[in-house]
Amino acid sequence: MSVLQANCPSCAAPIEFKAGSTIVLVCPFCRSAVARTDRKLEDLGKVAEIAESESPLKIGLKGNFKEHRFELTGRAQNRHELGGFWDEWYATFSNGWVGWLAEAQGKFYLTFYQPLPAGTSVPAFETLQIGQTISEVSSQTPFVVTEKGTATAIAADGEIPYKLVPNERCNYADLSGKGGAFGTIDYSMNPPWVFVGQEVSLADIGLADAKSAKREAKRVAAAAMGCPNCGGSLELNAPDKTERVTCPFCNSLLDVNQGNLKFLRSLAKIENPFVLPIGAEGTFKDNAKFKIIGAVVRSVTIEAAQYYWHEYLLYNPNIGFRWLMHSDNHWNFVEPVNAADVEAELGILGTTTGTPTTVKYNGRKFKIFQDAPARVEYVQGEFYWRVEQGETVRAIDYIAPPLMLSQEITNKEVNWSIGTYLTNAEVERAFNVSDLPKPWSVAPNQPSPDGFYIKYGFLMLGILLIVAVLMIPLSGFSSTPLAQQITLPPMVNATTPQTVFSQPFELKGNRNVRITANAPVSNSFADLDIDLINEQNNEVESVNVPIEYYSGSDSDGAWTEGAQTQDATLSSLPAGKYTLRVEGTWQNFQQPMPVTVKVEQNINRGVNFCLAFCVLAILPFLGLIRKWMFESKRWSESMFSSASSSDSDAKEDMFGESSEIQTVFDRKKIS
């Protein structure tokens, strides 16, 4: 179709269909959706004004994608059936392409219509399962269904390349693939249309300079739109995203709909349940500042025991939403994760049958730790979904300390998030507070404190081994400066020793000295005192070499004890000329005692190495023991530990015979 100038069929104002692909144009004067056909213009009805948001995009903005220029020519706002809305911008390309730029929670997804191969069709909406792989959509990476729902077209502006009927409801399914691949199945068409693309940043599409529309935090004045229950003034930190808010004065749960507050119910007040107040600002990694805008108390019931934890909703206008989890006084910083980037052992996620025990994300393996229904017990502050007290999701945790992958599943969507363990000190530093309550027990993804000593302890043992091997050739070969047989003459009496000197010999410096003595004793002893005498300075180094050897036989057979050869080793001595003085007493003192003495140098002994090894091994082995105890304590808290009842029993108790949680919920995912 070409450019068309016409008059609005509703108000007769001049309108112009600029883009050839435009099917519907929103009249800027009366806000009628005007559809053009080959024959005439059709008034489809009035469309609402676009709800204000902080979107950096606007109609007329020009960008480029893969070297093709485009202009944003239209905008449609869709309301999610569970609350919240998102924008779809229509990008008209200079080469005739029409792309859809979806914007939700600060993220952007650019997709294009992709016809299916002839003869193929996508699964019907009713049979679609969360986590299902859609093989019919050809792409570089397989797509999995991450959300299915019904959207209502609530507002529009500019030129729309399809027949947008105001307030029309249509079913859709969102698909995710690895590396930011994104797809949508639009079930309003027959057969359904498939749109495939990817998550992009503004810089990727040549809109890096686009600025968010800065708005002051919207103050809901007491006079006009205060709390409908008590009239108190409320401040919304994310007014275009908030769906529910609690009144800090009367503790009412209020529904937020385009700035209008509606009283839902009163929540039972809990005094100071949270250690960090709503409104506190914290600085996290990469200097990102987040404000606490909401807080939730949640619980799981495992084996009739209820366990509570707190979750703080953090908000940064440029980054979006994050969570700070607080459980047993342990902290985790939680961020959303693309479901398609998580590889499970089994293809289908979100069902009890075939729940994987390990998953892989970013090259790291995570083990299943917990699988239980998590229930909202109490809320305070603002939330981007229609939170309800009592809402329940199936929560599965996988751990690879210090990380924890969490999956929350309902029958409508699956969300993955990754938590990074934070110490108390890190949270105190982030929020500039002190004396946060100390943690107890072991958190699922708490890193073992002994990892450093184990890692570096074994590293040093390895270095010691390498040094020991290198020193063998470097220190040279052993040598024998003296090997001589000397004979001690018979003793005068049993106590007066006899002395004999050896021939002189040379000793080299920086080499150990081993003196070996051999005496032919049999069932007797010879006690030798050997002195090494330095002939230059007459310094003496003395060693005692007691030799005894006994043998015999008894009912068990022959036995021996001791040896005829013994030795003693000394540290290196100054180089020079030495003589051995051998002084001995022996049992058969009336007989002469022939003694063979040998002096060796540079003997390889394992004693030094063993001593060094034992000293270095103390801490890492203690660390291993402590780590084992730490891990035992960690896994004692898991329903999947080997000590607990079998996995199937635990899940049977939790979910009964049905394989899906039936609880109805209201929650929009973090996109």
Add this chain to the structure above:
Amino acid sequence: MIRTLFLIFGIGVILIYAASSWFGWEFANSGSRSRLGMPFIYGGFRGGK
């Protein structure tokens, strides 16, 4: 602090071991005037008396 001390201690042990191999020091030593070592620990097995 403790981690730093641990690393320094470990490196020190390795260096002392390397030095002992190079200079011929024996830590389990015998002799009355050994330069370095513990005279009461004897090298080599001694049978009982």
